[in-house]
Amino acid sequence: MTKTIRIGTRDSELALWQAHTVQKKLNDLGYKTEIVAVKADGDIILDKPLYELGITGIFTKTLDVAMIAGKVDIAVHSMKDVPTVLPQGIVQAAVLERANILDILVHKGSLDFLNENGIIATGSLRRKAQWLNKYPQHQVEDLRGNVNTRMQKLKDNPWNGAIFAAAGLERINLKPTEFVNLDWMVPAPAQGAMLVVAMENDNYTLDALVQLNDIETEICTHIERQFLRTLEGGCTAPIGALATYNEDEDAIVFKGNLLSIDGKQKFEIEKTVPINEWKKLGFLAAKEILENGGEQLMKQLREQLKK
Incomplete structure (x- = not known):
């Protein structure tokens, strides 16, 4: 049996980069693939409510629904965005070799503000908490949206800097010259890793994806997500x-x-x-x-x- 593996992805630049990366790896192994950008998540009628299926992740819900409805065969995610318990019928199929795990501070101009009052932006409570632990005199503003949107908001606002995952900026060539590696900040569980999920009864697709799995990254991210x-x-x-x-x-x-x-x-x-x-x-x-x-x-x- 052969089939075209439909790769589900959100339509942001970073999500599409991740999907195309998996597509190339599968194509190099001889598999036929197709990218399917999924947007709407409320127009699919299922037998059960989403919560009964364990569909909870704000960044993954749309693709979970599309997989269960049979519209796509696999979904590619930034692993740190994926809930630790997957929905019924969906399984972890491959964890790709990890990229940069660090958070970075993208700043505007001088770093003198680190020793004075300053304003930093992030939408992550983890980053906010660790930043305030180290710089209690600073103010932290909320920053949301995809990577491109957040970079633009940093330019448009009077903030001293904003915190990003290095891997996301590196993947789509958005990493600027003015940044500082925050090697003191403990990253999010599974930061820098990409996860591919599939339906547990789809043996053809599972056999294809297992060839992309990096065992060291799988073990390390398992430990972090278990924590x-x-x-x-x-x-x-x-x-x-x-x-x-x-x-x-x-x-x-x-x-x-x-x-x-x-x-x-x-x-x-x-x-x-x-x-x-x-x-x-x-x-x-x-x-x-x-x-x-x-x-x-x-x-x-x-x-x-x-x-």
Whole structure:
């Protein structure tokens, strides 16, 4: 059996870049593919409400619906945007080799404001919390939209800078010359990784995608997302996590944190374990944070985020 694999994607420049990257990899393996840009998510009638199917992600919902309705075969996402629990019938099919994991500060002019009062923009509670933890005298403005929109808003507003994921800007050649690597900021779980999902009963497509999977990235992002899931934080909670493989020691190095939105409270953990102990690393690290005061903070965060 052969078929054309329909690759579902949102229609932003970054989303299309990701879809075309997967398309080229599949084409190089001899598979036929087609890009399907999906926009509307409310016009598909399903047997069950979306919440019953576990469709929750603000950035992934449209493609989840299209897959379940049979309009596309796979979807390509920035992995950090994907909820830790996938909808019924949809499975993780491939995690591509990870790109740059860092957050960067794109700034305008001098960096003197770092030691004075300043205004920084970000739509991420994780970035906001970590920034205010380090620079409590600063003001943080909300910044939303796709990468291109956010870059334009930075130009149009009297802000000193804005925080972006380096990988997103690098992928579409938007990384400016005036930036600073925020190597002290713990990235979002799975930042810099691309995830391809497919239907669990589509063996042809699953067999194709497994050839794109990068095992090291798969393991590290699994640990980070397990940490996030155990803390019960959605994509919006101020949670950072990064797992890396140390080849010299054949070990996994993990760093994770949980902060209050204002950055005043911070729980963090660092662990190094032998590679054969990776499967529960994210879970155990999160449990340690919860037992040392993080559980109370998570309750407060859930109340705040409901409002």
